[in-house]
Amino acid sequence: MNLDPESLLRFGAALAFVIALIAAVAWAARRWMPGAMTTAAGRRRRLQLVETLALDPKTRAMLIRRDGVEHLLVVGPAGAVHVERLAAPEAA
Numbered sequence: 001m002n003l004d005p006e007s008l009l010r011f012g013a014a015l016a017f018v019i020a021l022i023a024a025v026a027w028a029a030r031r032w033m034p035g036a037m038t039t040a041a042g043r044r045r046r047l048q049l050v051e052t053l054a055l056d057p058k059t060r061a062m063l064i065r066r067d068g069v070e071h072l073l074v075v076g077p078a079g080a081v082h083v084e085r086l087a088a089p090e091a092a
Contacts, residue, residue: 062075
């Protein structure tokens, strides 16, 4: 194995190029992939998953808060069922 300065420089440049490509793909995925959108800086999120509970291997109960109102959902293989609407507790 020949480790002359030219080979080391070529290796370093190739490594930097690959790392830059990985960073560019990660940035592009965050920017343009569906579902990766986040709220604008400083804006409060409207939708929040408060808690989940596994009822069986394929069914879950989920407590979701949207605009200050909590909704109890049961999600399973047949779909989602809205069970109850609750007033959200006041934030301390």
